[in-house]
Amino acid sequence: MANDGTKTQAELKVISLDDLKALDVNALLAGNEGSDPFALTKPLREARADAEEAGDEARRRTLSLLHDILDIHLRVHDRAEPFGPMFQGPGGRTCTASDFRGEQSTILAEFAATVDHPVLRARLADLAWYNDRKRGDVGKLAVEAYCEIIKRRIAGELHRTHGDDTHLLDMADIATRMMSVAARVHKISALPSSIIELLDTLFCACVEAHSYVAFCHVADIALGYDIFGWEKILQGAEAIVSDTGDRDYPMAVQGVWKLAERGYAKLDDKGNQKRAQDAIVEQDLKMRSQVAQASAEAHWVRVAIDKLRRFGGNKERIAELRKELRELEDASLDDFAGIPYQSDISELASGTVALFKTLTLPDILMQFALLSRPQSKESLERDADESSEKFIMSSMFGGSHADREGKVYAQTEAKPDADADKTDWYKAQSLLACEIHRQQVVGGLIDPARRFVMSTFPLVT
Incomplete structure (x- = not known):
């Protein structure tokens, strides 16, 4: 059912609810521990190939529908157009959510409630709600499915397709989409306690796993929807940076200190705000060990000096760094090399x-x-x-x-x-x-x- 750019929405054949139920997708995805849509596309592709070989056209089309829906790109930070094609080029594009608007979307809304796997259930319900915002019941179903994905992933029941499960940035993205839908189908002042408890669990998991970037995303979600106060955010920030390792990427750690600096400024805590500002600068200076050339080291010293000037009251530190900068700039001349070229004139x-x-x-x-x-x-x-x-x-x-x-x-x-x-x-x-x-x-x-x-x-x- 992939839209190759030559078919209109009306030409995409509608798959009936009976065909979807006849597929027995729950048996097909039983035991699948993937926490992302990509993990579910492989068994669907394999089943589609078997159906095509067997000449079962109805089953093939149904499997294609689910595969194409899972293959839609979810842009969690784009609230206006969260769904887009996975690929788009001069020759056409893959499917997007609006391709299924109308009768097909209504059928998917009914089918979503029968799906066991939370990843597929979340995608079907979210897509159906996106195409028809009046279906608040389907939006709530999507929120519940997103909650289940995060909960089971933290519990170790679901896993990333690639990489370490302790890298929770993908779960922070799911939480972003979950809250975007929840804010429209629930009142912000009356969010279900399950959502608040889940965000608290994810927040603590980010601290424990030292997942700095995910921590900042979850903190921004909690602040944006007024779920946590700055006191809780700062408590988590101090906990996650209290045990940073030498191998931790300085820019990721710096993101937490920037969040902390913002919080201490809000609370008018000048002492801790200054401590956070100093830590921000130190992360820039730690980047010197991440590069191999004097010119690159000079860049990070220059960045640190700019931040110190913006923060104010750091004349002695700036003077010290300017001496180092001059030495690095002089050493950087050895990094430059001419590139000869010939031009026949x-x-x-x-x-x-x-x-x-x-x-x-x-x-x-x-x-x-x-x-x-x-x-x-x-x-x-x-x-x-x-x-x-x-x-x-x-x-x-x-x-x-x-x-x-x-x-x-x-x-x-x-x-x-x-x-x-x-x-x-x-x-x-x-x-x-x-x-x-x-x-x-x-x-x-x-x-x-x-x-x-x-x-x-x-x-x-």
Whole structure:
């Protein structure tokens, strides 16, 4: 049932409730311990292949429906359009939630209540509620299924398809979607106690597993829906950072300290706020051990100095770091290496000499002034776009520019999105293009012309 971009929604065949029940999906997914939709697609694909081989077209179409629904991409942080195609390209796209709007969605709402596996039940109920917001009963069913996924995952009954179960970021994402639906089908002031208890369990699990990023997400959920107060959040933050290991990624730890700094500022606790600010800076400085080049180390020292200035009252610490920064900037000069390239300008140079041989001295002087003209803005922008398409990686990352002492004097951003303002990016790209253009003009036009004039019309001083 995958929408290949050539079929309209009306052309997708509706699968009846009887066909769905005849599938016996509970037996098919019995014993499956996956906690994400991807874990369920494999047995569905295998069963679909068996049905196709057996010539059972009705069963094949039913399995395709469930597979395509599980394959829809859930964007938990996009409240307006949470469901999207897993793949979209010039030739078409895979299915999205709106493809099943109408009769099929109503059938899925009825079928969802009969499904045992919480991952499939959550997806079916959520999709049906998304397509018809009047079905509050189906929305509540989705919330209950999401709760069950998180609860069973923490209990060790469900598992990640890839990676360690202690990495709870995917559960934080599920909690995000769960609360987004719950906020619409329940009153925020009257959320079921099961939801509040579950978030508390997930919150504590993140602390115990040292899942820093997931902890911050769960804390933001709790604060956003006014489930926990800052006192509980800060208690958890202090607990999770009290036993950080040397192998813990500093930027992940820093996220917790940023959350704590925000909380202490809210509570007007100046002492602990300053302690959190110092810890934030220390995580930037710990990033020096994560890189291998002096220029990269200098970057993180520079980031730390910027934060200290923003926090205020750190003149001695800034002065100390500036000394280290100067040493690193000087050492960073050893990181730079020229990239040689060859450009054949012999034909351009010989053409210049041939032209000047036919001119008188007055004409030579006039022509010399006209040798180089600036490139138009339009041509520079066109060249920049063509270069970014040809060298994709170079347009995905920003860059920094250093002087002869290793000091960074300018930074350029990666290529902006299509709808964003590209003025600054075009300027940065044009500077590089103009430098190459100037070298060609000097080597192929100005120098040959100058040498010819000097040899033909020697100046007497």
